[in-house]
Amino acid sequence: MLASVTHFLPVTLIRRRRLLPASGKVVIRKGQKVSATDVIAEANLTPDHILLDLVRGLGMPPDKSDEAIQVKAGDEVGAGDVVAGPVGIARRVVRAPKNGRIIVAGNGQILMQSDSQPFELKAGIPGIVVELFDGRGAEIEASGALIQGTWGNGKIDFGMLNVLMRSPQDDLTIDRLDVSQRGSIILGGILKDEEVLDMAAEIPLRGMILSSMDSILIDRAMKMRFPILLIEGFGSIPMNTAAFKLLSTSHKRETAVNAEQLDHYSGSQPEVVIPLPSSGEMPAPKDAEVFAPGQKVLLTGFIRKASPIGTITAVRGLMTLESGVRTRAAEVELEGGERTVVPLSNLEVLD
Amino acid sequence: MGTSLIDSDSLLAIDIGAVNTRATLFDVVDCRYRFIGMGIAPTTVGAPFFDAGEGVRQALDQLKQTTGRELIDADEQMIIPARPDGTGVDTCVATISAGSPLKVVAVGLLDDISTESAVRLASTTYAQVVEKLNLLDRRKTSSRLDAILRTRPDLVIVAGGTEGGAFRSVEVMLDPVGLACYLLPESERPEILYVGNSSLADEAERTIGSLAHLSIAPNIRPAIEMEQLTPAQKQLGRLYRSIRCKQIPGVSELDAWTKGSTLPTAAAFGRIVRFLSKVYDPAKGVLGIDIGASAATIAASFAGDLSLGVYTDLGLGPNLPSLLKISKMEDIKRWLPMDMPEADLRDYVYNKSIRPQAIPVTKEELAVELALARRVMQIALRRILRRLPQRKAVSSSMPYFEPILAAGSVLTNAPSVGQAMLAILDGIQPTGVTTVVLDQNNIAGSLGAAAEVNAILPVHILESNTFLNLGTVVSPVGNAQMGSPVMRIRVSGEGDKDTTIEVKYGTIELLPLPLGKSATLHIQPSGKFDVGMGGPGRGGSVRVAGGALGVVIDGRGRPIRLPSDDEKRYEAMTKWLWTFGS
Numbered sequence: 010m011l012a013s014v015t016h017f018l019p020v021t022l023i024r025r026r027r028l029l030p031a032s033g034k035v036v037i038r039k040g041q042k043v044s045a046t047d048v049i050a051e052a053n054l055t056p057d058h059i060l061l062d063l064v065r066g067l068g069m070p071p072d073k074s075d076e077a078i079q080v081k082a083g084d085e086v087g088a089g090d091v092v093a094g095p096v097g098i099a100r101r102v103v104r105a106p107k108n109g110r111i112i113v114a115g116n117g118q119i120l121m122q123s124d125s126q127p128f129e130l131k132a133g134i135p136g137i138v139v140e141l142f143d144g145r146g147a148e149i150e151a152s153g154a155l156i157q158g159t160w161g162n163g164k165i166d167f168g169m170l171n172v173l174m175r176s177p178q179d180d181l182t183i184d185r186l187d188v189s190q191r192g193s194i195i196l197g198g199i200l201k202d203e204e205v206l207d208m209a210a211e212i213p214l215r216g217m218i219l220s221s222m223d224s225i226l227i228d229r230a231m232k233m234r235f236p237i238l239l240i241e242g243f244g245s246i247p248m249n250t251a252a253f254k255l256l257s258t259s260h261k262r263e264t265a266v267n268a269e270q271l272d273h274y275s276g277s278q279p280e281v282v283i284p285l286p287s288s289g290e291m292p293a294p295k296d297a298e299v300f301a302p303g304q305k306v307l308l309t310g311f312i313r314k315a316s317p318i319g320t321i322t323a324v325r326g327l328m329t330l331e332s333g334v335r336t337r338a339a340e341v342e343l344e345g346g347e348r349t350v351v352p353l354s355n356l357e358v359l360d
Numbered sequence: 361m362g363t364s365l366i367d368s369d370s371l372l373a374i375d376i377g378a379v380n381t382r383a384t385l386f387d388v389v390d391c392r393y394r395f396i397g398m399g400i401a402p403t404t405v406g407a408p409f410f411d412a413g414e415g416v417r418q419a420l421d422q423l424k425q426t427t428g429r430e431l432i433d434a435d436e437q438m439i440i441p442a443r444p445d446g447t448g449v450d451t452c453v454a455t456i457s458a459g460s461p462l463k464v465v466a467v468g469l470l471d472d473i474s475t476e477s478a479v480r481l482a483s484t485t486y487a488q489v490v491e492k493l494n495l496l497d498r499r500k501t502s503s504r505l506d507a508i509l510r511t512r513p514d515l516v517i518v519a520g521g522t523e524g525g526a527f528r529s530v531e532v533m534l535d536p537v538g539l540a541c542y543l544l545p546e547s548e549r550p551e552i553l554y555v556g557n558s559s560l561a562d563e564a565e566r567t568i569g570s571l572a573h574l575s576i577a578p579n580i581r582p583a584i585e586m587e588q589l590t591p592a593q594k595q596l597g598r599l600y601r602s603i604r605c606k607q608i609p610g611v612s613e614l615d616a617w618t619k620g621s622t623l624p625t626a627a628a629f630g631r632i633v634r635f636l637s638k639v640y641d642p643a644k645g646v647l648g649i650d651i652g653a654s655a656a657t658i659a660a661s662f663a664g665d666l667s668l669g670v671y672t673d674l675g676l677g678p679n680l681p682s683l684l685k686i687s688k689m690e691d692i693k694r695w696l697p698m699d700m701p702e703a704d705l706r707d708y709v710y711n712k713s714i715r716p717q718a719i720p721v722t723k724e725e726l727a728v729e730l731a732l733a734r735r736v737m738q739i740a741l742r743r744i745l746r747r748l749p750q751r752k753a754v755s756s757s758m759p760y761f762e763p764i765l766a767a768g769s770v771l772t773n774a775p776s777v778g779q780a781m782l783a784i785l786d787g788i789q790p791t792g793v794t795t796v797v798l799d800q801n802n803i804a805g806s807l808g809a810a811a812e813v814n815a816i817l818p819v820h821i822l823e824s825n826t827f828l829n830l831g832t833v834v835s836p837v838g839n840a841q842m843g844s845p846v847m848r849i850r851v852s853g854e855g856d857k858d859t860t861i862e863v864k865y866g867t868i869e870l871l872p873l874p875l876g877k878s879a880t881l882h883i884q885p886s887g888k889f890d891v892g893m894g895g896p897g898r899g900g901s902v903r904v905a906g907g908a909l910g911v912v913i914d915g916r917g918r919p920i921r922l923p924s925d926d927e928k929r930y931e932a933m934t935k936w937l938w939t940f941g942s
Binding site: 010011013014030031032054055056057058059060112113120159160223224225227242243244271272273274275276278296297309310329330331332333334335336351352354355 | 401402404405406407408409410414415418459460500501502505506509510512539542543545548678703704706707708709710711714715716717718719720721722723725726773774775776779942
């Protein structure tokens, strides 16, 4: 059976395709070095169009008013510029109400698009642009540690990693935060209190990497200006030992957090990249695996007090779980030596 | 039935669901179509494969392991038709529900008339209405244009104008749609489905036809008081297929195997429910409910007249958190047979949306899944009942249904049929006398798709035990004090001694009646209770078939009133589960 793969890699070659949701303009070049927050492409996702009625403005029928049009498609206009007229004794004119661009003119109407703030697509990871996609984005290559998460609040930033966790079970409490962490990304633990987010915003931090978070805080987390990334998910789930080991030994290292939201269909997944200089041939992360004995796996589930790691000792056929559900399962030996049976659907192969 | 009556064609049905891809083989055995086997693999529409084909190949590999039948040749192509050496298959059909819901803009004239019909049309497939535009929304053409451009829809449904009615108003609403198509790059233009005043179809073609792919279907609102969605639903199904072919690599290849007949799974599910409604008592309807990861699909059909609802906000997969926006937490929690803090339940919902494929390991997790399923069924049912024409009901808004077909992994994966049955009884709360059938292999959609090319195959499969008859359910409507008598039932079996039981309010009773056997139930409800035999207190006799659970007498009244005290509720729920042997 095909297995989901989760990456907690100390060093790997990472390639990420970053594309606009709609056509736009790519603003970087191939070979360019980018940071996680550099804008690589822009698009106008929230256009503001204005339809100017020349028939009413000039007091003329459509065919006559077309003769008075002073602009053509593609022209840039400023607020107050005359776009049609003057006509008649009263020298009637139609003016552009805002700065913008003419889209189409004729049939007694002018359609213009006013200038608006474009959507900016950030690089997401620090690296080199290795491929461009005309009007859509680019592929960026980086080398470094890769730690994948399960949830993000949609923000991206980078900064120095400040490790506040002493163990995978740690809670992130308000007393762990202070102004010395300003501009850094913190490695917190389990987040339960909203006041911690208030304090983090006040400092302000550049990012938070957390084990897990109470789901009641989602709305508040979405409003934070900096990225918040959960390694495990929601509730009070301690960080798995593989992710904890990698992150907690990266104190004071430059760290990029792309807390984009998990989307099974687009493939976007929140992740942390800790850049490392490229040193020759580096292995690329494995994208897919088939379950087999000897694989290191992360045990997932819903009501979890821990996120244990283990090794598959045998892949079995249908087995009955404690819930009574019969499903394909594997025997797994946990890090502590304990053996358990886990449905294949609840295992993620660690790479 | 002799072989001359059927084409002895084998048929492969492939279903690409949000979580699993299934390949199901049907073939003729002893002159009748049989379910031969099924291969299941994880769906590979998303990362890391981004190609539905990989999951299909894996499912076919598994099917080959179980049936020994080679279906794919060395060039990775489906072997169609079957060869004399036993490889390949004669016909392939496919259904799909995977992928993000289609983003739909619904355009109409009046918000509560044509626009609402456009919204209802959208809700017959895997779609999410991201914007509604209508003549009275007080927006300028440029604002409507921006609304379309901002939402970047996959599909725009344009309704409005009764037959022989509004003319200019429809043109006004077509303007922003045409402009949006003009402004968008060709590859990003939405499909347009025109379902308005048919006399304006040519105008729609002139305005939009050269700018985008325009499909025209019969007016969904031919008169103010009349809505007809069925003809447009077929066109919508074709558009869904076309959009998925463009969006998801691997779907085009699959569609070629099916000769362009891939259907949305929900439409195929609706088709089988409609078929059943033509076979069963025309006075009653047939209800089908499929609780999937991408959506909850509910189909109610009366004598071939189908109402279909596909609710992507009620899927148990990535969209599960949307359930928390439309349902109070306490309305989910009340279906749990144990105490669980609200925070844990909410965390569960969000974690499930992250890993929709994960399976409940503990009894507690299983209870949460089934509680969510109950709530989803309740909401889906309430929505479809609003759309049904007035039907004869048992002292409530719930019409008679016979049978009720339930599907979806959350039910079919339940450890016991009793747990599945109790969840269905709680979620749907059927009334009167009905039969509950479980699509234990999740093949109802595949049968609906098969019906398009082979009308006999679904008949044979439905007549076999592929669908599991869980049992006959007797559910009187009414309420009383706990422990008060609800009804007396005498069972006359074949050659067995008659058995009589008294059913008390708040209890569930099971009468053993195995599959293949039948019996007559003589039902006498007490004064306040209506079992659909002519009014409260009126009884009668009914012949019923046996099922996996026999005859289930649900004496909890309608609507079910759960004890408000937590401990008493846990006790009652545990007792009901125990009654079902779980």
